[in-house]
Amino acid sequence: MKIKAAYQSYFSAPVKGRYVVLEDVLPLIKNNSEVVVHKTGISEKGKEIPVLKIGKGSKKALAWSQMHGNESTTTKAVIDFLQFLNQKDVFQKEKKRFLNSYTLYLIPILNPDGAEAYTRENANNIDLNRDAHNRTQQESKLLYDLFTEVKPDLCLNLHDQRTIYGLENKQPATVSFLAPSADTNRTVTATRKTAMKEIVKMHRALKEHIPCQIGRYDDSFNINCVGDSFTAAGVPTLLFEAGHYQNDYQREKTREFIFYALVELFGIGTFYNEQSVDYLEYFNIPENKKNFRDIILRDVYLEKEQRTVSVAIQYQEILTNGKIHFIPVIEAIDEVTDCNGHKELSANGNVILVNSHENFRKGEKVLTIHYKNNGKEIIFQ
Ligand SMILES: [Zn+2]
Known part of the structure; x- marks a missing residue:
């Protein structure tokens, strides 16, 4: 729980609420010494889309948030994560290890036009998470080009889910995960196993905070979805779905849980020996229901x-x-x-x-x- 103390007392969240746009994020990037702008993409309406680079390690991770413009919780969590990296606290050693072992490419807001209009779709009313195969939109091209350029070892696909999602136990699904399928048979490939192991690490840590409110998302295959498409290309991809927490319609609690998940994923919270994580534990996470x-x-x-x-x-x-x-x-x-x-x-x-x-x-x-x-x-x- 050391990390909880760090989250709650060391830094103040600079962006709050559900409406998060590019202008909220830009000043935070400028003032963060751990972050460099790797390149800048352009949205369909001509907005700049910064791609950030953090760390200098050999393990490459590619993460993007707010591909759906009205899904801002994970954007707040990645901003928290960047702030956390930039501050001096008791985690200096663990943060240094992360920065030396990973290079994280991060797009905090992939769909800035949708973010501004507070729509799921982009400026042309296209759902970017159904455009992975055809890549008709600038935002889809940017993500795919980056995927091809970086050749990531791991991808993080960061979303919000609606309040209709819950679990069999009558609790809301506050955080849900998915290791997407790579084919219609939902084969548990080596790529998926790696993704499942990463999810198991985060699940173990989140269980301390929300033991009965973590779900597993439906794994039916759709090549037009980015996670499925990247998994099919052989790159372990993790879907995060930030959901509802009791009385938290602004999703300020959920953002905190996503932050804890990120800290864990990157080995800053607990540092795992890979052998100690069994992918089968993933299947113990209960499935989401629309209940x-x-x-x-x-x-x-x-x-x-x-x-x-x-x-x-x-x-x-x-x-x-x-x-x-x-x-x-x-x-x-x-x-x-x-x-x-x-x-x-x-x-x-x-x-x-x-x-x-x-x-x-x-x-x-x-x-x-x-x-x-x-x-x-x-x-x-
Ligand atoms: Zn989404």
């Missing part, structure tokens, strides 16, 4: 239909004036029996009024919920 909604209001009586239902409400993330607003929208009525709510409420068999009316529908924004019989408000968020 959560943001809010579930149970036991709602529908007078017209004379039946009792649950109402599932999911937040839509909307960018206004440089801030992300979480807008509650009805996602399902009566289709959520297998799901858990990050917030669970009950109407106790009563008729409710949503936005003052009884005929609420899927897709409706929720402003207020009241009991019909006594007019009392149900505070739902």
